[in-house]
Each structure stands twice: as C-alpha cells, then as structure tokens.
Amino acid sequence: xxxxxxxxxxxxxxxxxxxxxxxxxxxxxxxxxSYITIYRIETGKVSPSVVxxxxxxxxxxxxxxAFFERAQGKCILIKAEDQPExxxxxxxxxxxxxxxxxxxxxxxxxxxxxxxxxxxxxxxNGFEMSYxxxxxxxxxxxxxxxxxxxxxxxYFSGETVxxxxxxxxxxxxxxxxxxxx
Numbered sequence: 001x002x003x004x005x006x007x008x009x010x011x012x013x014x015x016x017x018x019x020x021x022x023x024x025x026x027x028x029x030x031x032x033x034s035y036i037t038i039y040r041i042e043t044g045k046v047s048p049s050v051v052x053x054x055x056x057x058x059x060x061x062x063x064x065x066a067f068f069e070r071a072q073g074k075c076i077l078i079k080a081e082d083q084p085e086x087x088x089x090x091x092x093x094x095x096x097x098x099x100x101x102x103x104x105x106x107x108x109x110x111x112x113x114x115x116x117x118x119x120x121x122x123x124x125n126g127f128e129m130s131y132x133x134x135x136x137x138x139x140x141x142x143x144x145x146x147x148x149x150x151x152x153x154x155y156f157s158g159e160t161v162x163x164x165x166x167x168x169x170x171x172x173x174x175x176x177x178x179x180x181x
Contacts (some may be wrong), residue, residue, distance in 0.1 A: 003032040008043030008051075012067045016040040016060045030059040051083045054098045064101045076101065090114040090166070112171050113137075119164035125179035131153040135170035138164075146171075 017027050024038045027162040029040070033052070040055075048056065050064075057064040065076065076097070086093045090113055097108035105126065113119075113135075121140075130139075132152045139146045142160045147167070156162065158176070 009040070009067045010042040010044040013038075013056060013060070016062055016066070017042075018110050020060055022060075022145070027059060029057070031055045035059070050078045050098065050101070051082060051084055051131050054101065063103055088118075091114050091118045099178065107176050107178075108123040109174045110172070111174060113164070113166040113169070115168055115170075117163070118166045118170065119162075121161050122157040123161045123164040124176075126158050127155065127179075129153065129175045129177075131173040133171040133173060136167040137170050137172075138165040138167060140165070 017024070021156075022088060024032075024042065026034045028035045030036045031052070032055070041048050041052075052069060054064050057067065076100075084095045084098075086095075093109065094110050094113045096110055097106070099105065099107045099124075110133075118137075130153070132148050132150050134150055136147065136149045139148055139154060139162065141156055141162045146154060164170075
C-alpha cells in the first residue's frame with residue numbers, strides 16, 4: 001500500500017474513532033494493541049494488516065471496506081502474508097476474506113485436506129457454501145451423505161450437524177454467511 005493510501009486509511013480511522021467518542025488509548029485497548037500502534041496507523045506511518053484493520057473496524061462498528069473506499073475505491077489487495085492460516089491434523093484453512101471486509105456476515109476461506117476425516121461433526125449459525133476445486137470428499141449432513149468431486153458446489157444451513165471426509169487429497173473454497181441476530 002502506498003504512503004498516500006496509508007494516510008487516507010489512517011485519517012478515516014481517526015474520523016470514525018472520534019465520532020465514536022473514543023481516545024486512541026481506548027481504541028487500542030479494545031483492539032488489543034498498544035497506543036503507539038494506533039497512533040502510527042492514524043498518522044499513516046504504518047499500514048495495518050487486514051487482520052488488524054478488521055479488528056479495528058469491528059471495534060468501531062464499521063465494515064472494513066469503509067476505511068478503503070476513500071483511499072482505494074473498491075479495490076482491496078490482501079497480501080498472502082496477511083491471510084491468517086489455521087493448520088490442524090489433516091486440514092489447512094486460509095482465511096481469504098475476513099468477516100467485515102464485505103460485511104459482518106460473510107467470510108471466505110480456502111481449504112486443503114489430506115485423505116481421511118478432515119472436518120469433525122459441528123454446526124453453526126447461518127449458511128455455508130463449498131466449491132470443490134480438487135479431489136473428492138464425502139459430505140455428511142444430518143442423516144444424508146453426498147459424494148462430491150471437482151466442480152461440485154453445495155449450499156446448506158449450518159444449523160444441521162455436518163462433517164467432511166476427504167476421499168483423496170482435497171482443495172475447496174468455502175463461503176460462510178453468518179446469521180446476524
């Protein structure tokens with residue numbers, strides 16, 4: 001991100017922070033960073049990572065793109081090193097689009113799984129959609145079982161217990177639509 005864009009994002013954060021009646025120290029406490037970090041971001045001396053900007057946006061009650069619109073229009077680049085990754089036994093998930101980047105309810109991840117049970121039985125609020133990029137899996141949804149392969153898409157309510165078994169190495173795109181209450 002260039003210096004001008006960093007300055008504009010910082011100015012926008014400061015404007016929203018002040019409209020919320022917060023000091024830099026109060027915002028720093030809410031986000032879990034130091035006062036100096038907030039100061040450096042607001043003055044454009046450093047550019048926050050997407051994850052940190054997401055936390056700032058959440059703390060200020062704003063969608064993350066509110067800080068970019070003036071700085072970069074509708075174009076937001078998320079560098080590979082700024083995309084959080086979770087490594088479990090047979091599953092690797094990379095968060096491509098954190099919630100609040102598009103809006104409070106949508107996040108997008110890419111997953112890679114080794115053969116075997118990769119996503120345990122669980123449920124959550126909202127809806128999910130998965131697209132199989134590579135490989136095959138068995139998607140268990142309540143009492144149903146669906147064999148999926150490259151190119152298949154499934155959309156479902158997350159409120160029903162579901163799990164995934166990779167029948168071979170698997171790569172997929174997942175979109176989560178949270179239920180906002």
